[in-house]
Amino acid sequence: MSASPLDQVAAATPVQMATKIKGLSDRAIAWIFVTPTILILLAINIFPLIWTIRLSFTDFRVNRPNAEVSWVGLRNYERVLTDPDIWTAMQATAHFLIWTIVLQVLIGFTLAYLINKKFRGNDLWTTIIVLPMMLSPAVVGNFWTFLYQPQIGLFNYAVSFFTGIDPSSFSMIGDVNLAPWSIVIVDTWMWSPFVMLICLAGLRSIPDSIYEAAECDRASKWRQFWTITIPMVLPFLMLAVLFRGIENFKMFDLVVQLTGGGPGSLTELSSINLKREAFEKWRTGYASAYAVILFVTVFGLASIYVKALNRVKNR
């Protein structure tokens, strides 16, 4: 049986090439798959952001849609940056940010270190500890106002049980000195497990052989902890701090339900302050400038931090 040269070529052609002709090309599929996602993100994330930037140069107000809108240049930015209220909000945010991160790192790392001792049932207890983190911050924050009630609240009762202070003598949310701590406590309760989970992954990534080698060299446990455990967990810990930092800079739901920014404007974090300017005072142009400044701040700080993180990772 003799086949024509053409049939021989056809038989030698890999099937793979034939299929390329049959279906859509990879390039077409790639575009069909990616485009809808990019379009939605452009429409609902990027377009509004550009709009915010545009509004920030105008004196537009949402509650007066028919008023004439005029360009005011950088005046909104100037007014935001010289407004003492903004700096009060920034200070409140800084206090909240620093203390939540410090406490969550301490508690989270300690818990991870203890869980890594692999006692029996550690999986079950880890899951229980993680629960608060996954719940709705607004709903949980609202319920904490009940726990913080001076006379009947469980928190005040627990404090009085252990210290003997009269439970109706202090109010976590109403008191000027205690309110900034009331939000730190709830956020720490909710998010320490997050730091714990990431640290645990870090601790589990350290190979046993390193400790065994250190043991052979007669390094003390204390020395092993500072020269092996801490440096190896550090990149993980820094990642956890990055996530918590970004989230708490944007913090809105939990605190708005817990204290509503009060007493006065003592716990009014930047996001809450911004919401008040935009949706209660309706100073749209001004609030847009404020929003841009906040976004640039988060983005700038996060970029610097990521550089530092990469340096630690590559060390």
Place this chain on the structure above:
Amino acid sequence: MSFSPTEPSRRQKWVAGTLVVVYALVTILPLVWIIATGFKSPSDAIAYPPKVVFEPTLEGYVNLFTTRTRVSEEDFAALPPPSSWYEQIVRDSGLVIAGPSRYGARFANSLIIGFGSTFLCMILGTAAAYAFSRFRVPIKDDLLFFILSTRMMPPIAVAIPIFLMFKNLGLNDTHAGMILLYTAVNLSLSVWLLKGFIDEIPVEYEEAALIDGYTRFQAFYKVVLPQAATGIASTAIFCLIFAWNEYAFAVLLTSGTAQTAPPFIPTILGVGGQDWPAIAAGATLFLLPVMVFTILLRKHLLRGITFGAVRK
């Protein structure tokens, strides 16, 4: 038993275990308290000292789902006997049921918007993640970073133009608007997570399928999708939980027809202020599904909350 220098001693394990268990019990207490308060009578809920042992009642749950009014004594006496157990509970406190509350509708909104946005997000996210994982997409790294950076924006910062945009398009306070919005918010998470899951599936499987005469598209849904099923399921649960818990956009963009449960629950009022047993009952029904899902998800939890940065 073999000796290993890295294995913690029995005493160390015991101390570590005790400390962790104590912490877990303290940390779970507020959640237990929410569930318990839901079954308390209003007077038990605000008793001092806080009541640990109490007579459970469904009053909180009945109050959660009904609105009640007070009627004059003659009218109250003239009423026919209560026809159901929940009517009985309301009568016992000297009131009559006026109608259903809005909690059911708000809960249903949370379900519709949560599942709707998750469904849309998974379709778009899986497709985009597959393309990013398998094909050479131009400016891929920039696009991926762009997708991630949308997550850094404070929701309030983009809420003003979204509010204006939705108003112009008639999407304010609608299910469609909220589904679209939450899809966009969750897309970054789902693309990053799913790309990680798909990256782990060997390319050889698809190549084999292509050689067998499948088209690229067939290879995608007959070979890759079944392999990625676990990853897709856990990503879907994460998207669902985030949409379920979201508050900032919900409180700014919805007020009536499309309002979800988180902005609604804190506003439940009783006689003379907040009705804590009803709020606790509402919170319990709202939080319990998430607790169950968290337990199911525990193996993928770390990956989900860190955008796939830590895989374990």
